[in-house]
Amino acid sequence: MSKISLRVNGRVYTVDVDPATPLLYVLADELGLRGPKFGCGMAQCGACTVLVQGQPMRSCVMPMSAVGQDEITTLEGLGTPGPPHPIQQAFIEEGAAQCGFCLSGVILTAKALLDEKPQASDQEIREALGGVLCRCFTHVRMLRAIRKYAGTRKV
Amino acid sequence: MSVSRREFLESSGVLLVSFSVAALAGPLAVAQGPFETHASHIDPAKLDSWLAVSADGTVTAYTGKCDFGQGMFTAQTQLVAEELCVPLERVKLIQCDTSVAPDQGTTSGSQSTPVNFNSANLAQAAATAREALIALAAKRLGEPDNQLTAAGGLITGKTGRRVSYGELIGGQRFNLPLNPSAKRRSLAQWTVLGKPVPSLDRPALMTGQFEFVHNVRVSGMFHGRVVRPPEVGATVASVDENSVRQVPGVVKVVVRKDFVGVVAEKQYQAVQAANQLKIKWNPGIGLPAQKTFYDNLLKQPSRDVLMVDSKDVEQKLTAAGTVVRATYIYPYQLHGSLGASCAVADVRPSQTTVWSATQSVYPTRSIVAKLLGAPLESVRVIYVRGSGCYGLNGADAVSFDAALLSHAVGRPVRVQLSRQDEMAWENFGSACAIEQRAGIAHNGEIVVWDCESWVAVRGGRPGYERPGNLITGLLAGYTPETVTPHAAAEPAGELRNNANAVPSYLAGCIGGKCGGGGSVRSERVLTHAVASPFFTGPLRSPVRIQNTFAHECFMDEIAAQVGADPVALRLRHLRDPRIIGVVKAAAEAAKWEKRASPRPNQARSGTVSGRGIACVAYEGHNGYAALVAEVTVDLASGRVQPRRFTAAVDCGPISNPDGLRNQIEGGILQGTSRALLEEVTWDDKRVTSVDWETYDSFYVGMEVPSVEIVLLNPTGVPATGAGETAITVVPAAIGNAIFGATGIRLRQVPFTAERVKAALQERRT
Numbered sequence: 017m018s019k020i021s022l023r024v025n026g027r028v029y030t031v032d033v034d035p036a037t038p039l040l041y042v043l044a045d046e047l048g049l050r051g052p053k054f055g056c057g058m059a060q061c062g063a064c065t066v067l068v069q070g071q072p073m074r075s076c077v078m079p080m081s082a083v084g085q086d087e088i089t090t091l092e093g094l095g096t097p098g099p100p101h102p103i104q105q106a107f108i109e110e111g112a113a114q115c116g117f118c119l120s121g122v123i124l125t126a127k128a129l130l131d132e133k134p135q136a137s138d139q140e141i142r143e144a145l146g147g148v149l150c151r152c153f154t155h156v157r158m159l160r161a162i163r164k165y166a167g168t169r170k171v
Numbered sequence: 172m173s174v175s176r177r178e179f180l181e182s183s184g185v186l187l188v189s190f191s192v193a194a195l196a197g198p199l200a201v202a203q204g205p206f207e208t209h210a211s212h213i214d215p216a217k218l219d220s221w222l223a224v225s226a227d228g229t230v231t232a233y234t235g236k237c238d239f240g241q242g243m244f245t246a247q248t249q250l251v252a253e254e255l256c257v258p259l260e261r262v263k264l265i266q267c268d269t270s271v272a273p274d275q276g277t278t279s280g281s282q283s284t285p286v287n288f289n290s291a292n293l294a295q296a297a298a299t300a301r302e303a304l305i306a307l308a309a310k311r312l313g314e315p316d317n318q319l320t321a322a323g324g325l326i327t328g329k330t331g332r333r334v335s336y337g338e339l340i341g342g343q344r345f346n347l348p349l350n351p352s353a354k355r356r357s358l359a360q361w362t363v364l365g366k367p368v369p370s371l372d373r374p375a376l377m378t379g380q381f382e383f384v385h386n387v388r389v390s391g392m393f394h395g396r397v398v399r400p401p402e403v404g405a406t407v408a409s410v411d412e413n414s415v416r417q418v419p420g421v422v423k424v425v426v427r428k429d430f431v432g433v434v435a436e437k438q439y440q441a442v443q444a445a446n447q448l449k450i451k452w453n454p455g456i457g458l459p460a461q462k463t464f465y466d467n468l469l470k471q472p473s474r475d476v477l478m479v480d481s482k483d484v485e486q487k488l489t490a491a492g493t494v495v496r497a498t499y500i501y502p503y504q505l506h507g508s509l510g511a512s513c514a515v516a517d518v519r520p521s522q523t524t525v526w527s528a529t530q531s532v533y534p535t536r537s538i539v540a541k542l543l544g545a546p547l548e549s550v551r552v553i554y555v556r557g558s559g560c561y562g563l564n565g566a567d568a569v570s571f572d573a574a575l576l577s578h579a580v581g582r583p584v585r586v587q588l589s590r591q592d593e594m595a596w597e598n599f600g601s602a603c604a605i606e607q608r609a610g611i612a613h614n615g616e617i618v619v620w621d622c623e624s625w626v627a628v629r630g631g632r633p634g635y636e637r638p639g640n641l642i643t644g645l646l647a648g649y650t651p652e653t654v655t656p657h658a659a660a661e662p663a664g665e666l667r668n669n670a671n672a673v674p675s676y677l678a679g680c681i682g683g684k685c686g687g688g689g690s691v692r693s694e695r696v697l698t699h700a701v702a703s704p705f706f707t708g709p710l711r712s713p714v715r716i717q718n719t720f721a722h723e724c725f726m727d728e729i730a731a732q733v734g735a736d737p738v739a740l741r742l743r744h745l746r747d748p749r750i751i752g753v754v755k756a757a758a759e760a761a762k763w764e765k766r767a768s769p770r771p772n773q774a775r776s777g778t779v780s781g782r783g784i785a786c787v788a789y790e791g792h793n794g795y796a797a798l799v800a801e802v803t804v805d806l807a808s809g810r811v812q813p814r815r816f817t818a819a820v821d822c823g824p825i826s827n828p829d830g831l832r833n834q835i836e837g838g839i840l841q842g843t844s845r846a847l848l849e850e851v852t853w854d855d856k857r858v859t860s861v862d863w864e865t866y867d868s869f870y871v872g873m874e875v876p877s878v879e880i881v882l883l884n885p886t887g888v889p890a891t892g893a894g895e896t897a898i899t900v901v902p903a904a905i906g907n908a909i910f911g912a913t914g915i916r917l918r919q920v921p922f923t924a925e926r927v928k929a930a931l932q933e934r935r936t
Contacts, residue, residue, distance in 0.1 A: 017419070034419070037439040045394075045438050050386045051379030055509050055558075056590040060863040063509055063558075091379030104377040111369055111829055114837055115240030115559030116376035117383065117510045122871055146872035149863065151509045152240055152559040153840035154833065155875045 020080050024049070025093030035081035040064045042080060043090060051091030051120050055149070062121025062148035066090050070132075072125045091120045094127070103127045103165040110161040114152035121148040126162045134169035141166070211274035211533060212548065218303070218345045220273050221296030222251070226341035228324045230255055230262045234293055235275025236283040237267040237530065238372070240559045241894050242830030243283055245370045249826060250288060253356055253364040254297030255304075256321040257336070267532045267554035277531040277632060279562065279709060281793055281892020288826060288890040290355065298353035300345065307339045358824055358886055367829035384528040384555040384566075385513045389583040392515065393422055394438040395576040396445035398431040399592050399642065402455030402856040403704060407431060414449035424448065425579040430646035432576045434584055445589075458704055458853050465500050465604045468625045472656035473699035478673050479662055479681060480695045487619035487693040491610025495732050498606045499721035500919040501902075503599040503627070503851035505866055506710055510558030511593040512565030516573035517583035518543060523550045527570040528557025535567055537635040539574045542647060561841070562600070563632055563708035565593045571643040594866060595858040596642040598708025599851055602627045605721035610693075615733040617744055619693035620677055624721070626714055627703035629653060642706060654702045668791030671715040671899070672698050674722035675788050676744040688747035688788045705851075705858065711841070712895040715789065716902065720920060723785035723903030727768065727910060734767045737784055737907065749821050749885070750788045753797040756819035756881045757784065761799035768907070769914040778803050780814070783907025785900040789892065795821040795883075796896035798839070800904035801876075804912045809928025811909055813843055813876040821883035822893040828882060835897040836878050842901025843876075844869040848921050867921075 021030045022039075024047060031046045038057075043049045043066070052075050055063030059074035066075045067089040095101030100108060103123055113119060122145065129136055129144040136144075141162055150158065213220045213233075223231045232251045238244035244264060252259045265271055267278070275286065287293040301321055308326035309316040311334050318329045327333040358365065375381040400406070410431060412424040420440035425432045433448060435441040459467060488494055515526040516539075523545060529535040532552040540547045557566050565588050577584040603626050610619040630640035630651035638644025639651040666679040666686030673679055677694040679687020687694075712719075730740040738758045745751050757763075763784070773779045781804070786797035801815040816839050825831055848867035851860045860866035902920050910916050915930045 033437070034439060037437075041438045044386070045388075048386075048388060049379070050382060053383065053385055053510055053558075054513075054587055055511065056862060057511075058590060058862060060590075061509055091377075094378070096378050097374035097380065100374065100378050107377045108369075108373045111373060111833060113240070113370075113373065113376050114242075114833060115509075115556065116372065116381060117508075117558040118871075119376060120379065123377070142872040142874065144872070146870055148871045149509055149868060150871050151507055151561075151841070151868065153837045153844065153869070155840055155869075155871055155873065156836045156878055157833070158871060159875055 022083050022088065023085055024088045025090060033080060035079065037080050038076050039066070039078045039080060039083055040075040043075060049090050049092060053117055053120060055117070060147070062125065063118055065121040065124045067124050067128060070128060072128045091123060102168055106161040106164040110157045110164065112154055112157035112161040114154050118148065118150040122150060122158055126165070130166050130169050134166065136166065211269070213271070213273045215273040215292065216348055218296055218299050218347045218349055221293060222300050224336050224340045226337045228257070228261060228335055228337040228341070230257055231265060232262060232293065232297070233265050233272040234287065235267055235272050235533070236278045236287055237554045239278070239528070239530065239556055241834055242370055242827060243278065244372065245368055246826045246830055247287060247293060248371060249363045249368055250294055251297045253361055254294060255301050257324040259363055259368065261324060269532050269536050269552045274533040277534065279530055281789065281895045284822070284826065284890045284892055285793065290351070294355060295349050295351065295353060298355050299347065299350040302350065302353050303345055303347055304336055304339055308334050311339065364826050365824065366827070368827055370830060382555065384515070384526055384557045385510060385587070387515045387526045387555055387585070389515055389517055392583040392585055393434050393436060393580060394441040395432050395434045395573065395584045395586040396441040397572050397586065397588070397592060398433070398445050398448055398450060399596055400429065400455065401452055403458055403858070404456030405452040405454060408451040408453050411449040415444040415447050418444045418447060423580050425576055427575060428646065428648040430575060430643060432572060434576050434580050438587065455856055456704070458855055458857070460855070461853055464602070468602070468604050468627060468701055471701040473625065473701045474654045474657055475659035476698045477659035477662050478668070478696035478698065479666065479677065479679055481680065481693050483693050484619055484621045484695040488608060488610045488621065491618055492613045493611040493732060494608060495611065495729050496608045497725055497728055497918055498604060499724060501603040501717040501720055502920060503602045503705060504710060504845055504849045505594055505599060505851060505860065506561050506564040506597055507594065507866060507868060508558040508560055508564040511588040511590050512557060512569040513585065513587045514566070514570040514573040515583060515585045516570065516577040518574055518577040521549060523574065525550070525552045525570050525574060526555050527552055528555060528560070528566040529570055530560060531567065531632060534633060534635045535570055538571060538633050538638050538644070541638055542571055542574055542644070543578050561711040562713065563598045565597050567633060568596070568641045568643045571638065571641065575643070575647065591861040594861045596706070598630060598641065598706040600710030601703065601707045601714055601717065603714065603717040605718065607721060607725040609725070609729055611729065611733055615735055617676065617691050617729060620674060620691045621695045622672070622674060622722070623697045623699070624672060624718065625699045625701050626717070628700050628707050629703040630706040631708050651706070654700050659697060666791070670713070671718045671787060671790065672696055674726070675747070675750055675786065676726065686791070688750050689744045690746055691744060712899040715787070715895065716842070716899050719785065719787045719899045720902040720906065723900065724906045724918065727783065727907040728916060731768055731910070736765045737768055738763055739765065741784070741786065747788055749795045750786055752883055753795045753819040753821050754784070754786050756883060757797035757799050757817055760819065760879060760881045761817035763799060768911040770911055773912065773914070776806055778805050779912045781908050781910065781912025783904050783909070783911050785903035785907060787896065787899045789896045789899060792891070794891040794893055794896040796900050798897065798900045798904040800908040802905060802908040802912060804909060804927060806931060809924040809926070809931060811847055811905070811922055811924070811927060812874060813905065815877045815879070817879045818897055819881040819883060820893070820896055821885060822896065823885060823888045823890040825882060825884050826890065831882065831893055832880055834894050835880050838894070838898035839878055839901055840869070840875070842898040843905065846902035846905045846920060846922060848923065850921050
């Protein structure tokens, strides 16, 4: 066990854990965050996605020892029900969820792409989401919501 | 979720039920209610079991049907708001907590809408309450009840005098029975139901604030992991507890017969302990070769059911001008929930609480009591949403795991399954083989149809009595339901086509009464349940998707054989007006070109396109869907790309068109993934589909086809199920579209690129 500090959603936390502990367990168990979720533990599905310095990362395979002082943003770090972040707003308006377990992967991956590349093509959006799973298959609405957010970014 | 029981009840408005254990003791009735519910301590015949109105006019409603992403929370909230004439935001719905909600069995089988939205249960309770409030107001205002109107939680008389629900009943019980003749509000009166109300969970979901069962944290909680056997049927020889002594934070190694788990202070410690625990396993039972599995399936002893038999099938087949025959294969498939399942249990000497994503809180309560040897009334199961389930994922098993581990350490334990635990040991959708034969007259009419199916089954939902139907119960020493072979009895009573074993085109006649959807009167349908080496369970549209794949592809084969348009041939043999309605609506919306399939003069290289149709009367009468699929096939690679789906769905009066569309869209794409990619694999010892590299699924980045939906919204009929109708027709529609494009008939799901390519090559040689 070691005391490790980390920066999450604009705050600094110190936790006492084995440095090999995956970031996901710290976010979920020590910090009580609900956004990132355990899907597979092998970086295959995206349910545990967080942004690290704006880049989507799979927190289930990222050991605490590798986190350092990089700024981590979880789904709840983007916005709240009042007010949500524009991409969350687009997902709310399009009703782009069923069970909602996949949303960290879908929303954060799409946001990272469109923040870096507001003009991203449909093909590029598809490629970015090529490793993100939604087993309820709410794809039609999710892509609509992502395009809606992209529309606001292009202006 | 760590509120105490008392806080919870107080916050729910009214203290409805006494929770002293003594009050709950006593003989629990065992009578089977509708959909296999048991009578519980909450009497569904009493209005107060379903509804309470607080002094501020808030309506708290209790339901035994839960929302796991299919929209039941919002739709049921709309239902209560509509019938009680209160704004949506004034309804607080409590779903599936065995301490306050009536026992409605399992939320499954497309039964929630029929059960709660027609003329019983929640709908009838709300209608009873509205009429009771109007009667109270009539007394209070001194005006006849037919002069009173209810709106916005107020009842107003002709004179303009008004009284609120809170003033009439706030905080008190109704003390009334559910009135079976209380009048539901008519579709014409609806202001909340029937509207595309946005799902109430959206803002919390999209902003990461929604509490899933994975997020439940209870004070003093430990973390557990299970260690499942390395092979199917392997048993524990010995467990070396010392092997994890050096892992920090380990609290206990728990062994109960072949069930093994570890408990630790932190989650990662439990993961490490589970990985490092040394267990000596006795070898498993060995598994049949996957390659010859379906050939052997047909030779196993079986439990047979004869659905219909006109006794003239062989004779008519011999006499028929043309006989078409084909055998269809459907693989084991996974629920494959995105989140590996999770549950929290707090087992105390006198009281147990389980936070579970089970779709069956009362049955789960019964099984937990059995596993712990605890009195039923001492167990409370609280539903908290998990990852989307589609039937029976690991949610029930992990709830039992958590109970066993918490019981062993005397503290609350949260168990998170690993991806491998989830996939290798869930209850798969059944593998099936289905043989079809039909005889055609010279005028192209189908005169005889014979269908025989083999379905692999083992275990299933545990219900109230069978812990062994799931992996945890089996490991803990219980036996699963297995197949006891017996011959079929003669068909009797009315046709009950619950698993869609009977094709829609058959008359379905038993003893002169014809309950089928079609016109073919020389008919025989025989089903065989065969012992499966793997657990099976109700995966979305259980056995219905398998049967419908076989029936609807076979109908297409018949159409091709006689050179008929596939839509026209269907309409020629259908009699049920509602399935005819969806076929016509889908064909019209898709601008179906009337001609035989496959498309003539197709290219022999590059990419070809085609269309196919399939339809179903789900469970005979529980929803109707037709789907036109348009696909392209790359002839070089065999890759199938769906381009456009056009669906028509009739599920009676629609409670929430937005929720319904969401279910249909998701069902069609999930069905696409299952039709084109998904198949459980195994070797001689174990399941080898254990993660997303060994079990294929479409990702969000797939090339998404367009999905167009026509919703029929008939009046004067009851509401039916809606979550499973559309997915049921997808594999057949896609299979028929591949035929439409290539002339290649694929009779085995999934239609992978390899299989399509191999079939194309076979044609060339």
